[in-house]
Amino acid sequence: MDLLVSYPWNHYVHARREITHVLRRFGDENPVIERTGVHGVALVHTSLNPRDVTRRCKELFHAEQVFEFAIKWVPVDYWCDTNLDEIKKMIEENVKDQIKENETWGMKVEKRRWREYHTDEIVDYLAKSIERKVNLKNPDKIVRIDAVGAKTAVSLLKPGEIFSITAPE
Numbered sequence: 001m002d003l004l005v006s007y008p009w010n011h012y013v014h015a016r017r018e019i020t021h022v023l024r025r026f027g028d029e030n031p032v033i034e035r036t037g038v039h040g041v042a043l044v045h046t047s048l049n050p051r052d053v054t055r056r057c058k059e060l061f062h063a064e065q066v067f068e069f070a071i072k073w074v075p076v077d078y079w080c081d082t083n084l085d086e087i088k089k090m091i092e093e094n095v096k097d098q099i100k101e102n103e104t105w106g107m108k109v110e111k112r113r114w115r116e117y118h119t120d121e122i123v124d125y126l127a128k129s130i131e132r133k134v135n136l137k138n139p140d141k142i143v144r145i146d147a148v149g150a151k152t153a154v155s156l157l158k159p160g161e162i163f164s165i166t167a168p169e
Contacts, residue, residue, distance in 0.1 A: 002079075003044040003053060004036075004146055004153055006072035012042065015069040019044055022070065026056055037149045038112040050075030057163040072164040074146065076153040082114050083152075084125055087145060090154045095143060096130045098156050104135035111147040 007015030016033045023031040023046055032045040046053065054073050061067055078094055080086040099105050107127060109119050117125075122145065127134070130143070139159070146153040 001046055001048065001050050002076040002153070003046065003050045004074045004076060004148065005033075005042045005044050005070050006040055006074075007042060007069050008071070009039045011069050015042060018066075018068065018070045022057065022060065022066070023048065023053070025060075026053060041112065041148055043148075051161050054161055054163040061163070061165060067165050071166070072162065074144065074153075074155065074162050075157065076146070076155055078154040080152055080154065082147045082150055084117065084122065087122075087152055087154060088126055088129055091126060091129050091143065095154060095156050096132075099130060099132045099141050099143075101132065103140040104133045104138075105130060105141045105143060106134060106136045106139035107143045107145065109145045109147075111145075113149045114147040 005015065005019055012035060019033050019042065020031055023044070026048055028046045028048050030047070034043045034045075036043050054075060057067070057073055078090050080090045107123050109122050111117075111119060111122070126143075126145070142157045142159065144153075144155040144157055146155075
């Protein structure tokens, strides 16, 4: 199970130490933390449920304020190549059916090292795959696309499933 963790540029070593400390505290004795090739973003492989990790990070942040370098934690559900058709296929095969008919949804795109398309073009192309009511202000579910160089993380999140020290909720 994976997480994308953002950290200040040139602070990978500090962020790695902080991520390792937090995940060990939560019960993962051997988390694997990798550089992504994109400054400020690490890929974290954990034996723990990523959504439980972000929930517990919020609790820990409010209790002890231990986060200084690992500033944003995003659960990842699926990976594919950074290619519009591949991302669309991933959404069609794994994500769209998880949004029920009575639920609303929105899309968030974070693209790093992917200059081929403007964010609006990506959203327009991918949104056509999901025939559900859109709510951009208060959706029931969020389709999150994180292009990180040659690979893209695709997640279906509920509001509040991301931890950020700037918006810890």
